[in-house]
Amino acid sequence: MSLLTNTTASPKILGGCHCGKIRFRVSVRKYEALDCNCSICQKKGILHLIVPPEDFELLQGEDHLSTYTFNTGIAKHHFCKTCGIHPFYRPRSHPIDYDVNVRCLDGDAMSLFEIVPFDGKHWEENIQQIT
Incomplete structure (x- = not known):
């Protein structure tokens, strides 16, 4: 299986x-990813690529996802029930993406x-940079 899938639109x-x-x-x-220093992103080591729903396709594993929420409860932090890895989530800053x-x-x-770099420790003061 190839890393990139050929399409006429954006590379997949x-x-x-x-x-x-x-x-x-x-x-x-x-091809730009944010490296957030907030409490959860720093612990997960996530590098953020925010995409609209039409640019994301879950191919398999919906039944293997679990969700963690905290603070405002808006962000839906999805992770694999089996291995614990966080491959994607629905962010507070872009809850439909x-x-x-x-x-x-x-x-x-x-x-x-x-x-x-993104200063997520001061999320409220800096979120306008990515909205």
Whole structure:
């Protein structure tokens, strides 16, 4: 299976959790990922690629997802019930979109991305940078 899927639109990249029960395909319009320093992102090591619903396709594993919420309860932090990896979630900043963990993309896809720091420790003061 190839890392990139050929399309006439944006390139599609495959990804998933560690055990392979969750698999997805994401269209990438901009190769930029945010590295947030907030409490949960720092612990998960997530690199954020926020995409609209039409650019995300869950291929398998919906029944293997569990969800964690905290604070406002808006963000839906999805993770694999089997291996515990957080391949994507629905972010507080863009609750109808998907936030894909670039570290969960197949192969060396992460090397295609520019990593941009985001000060999530001061989320309220900085969120306008990504909305």
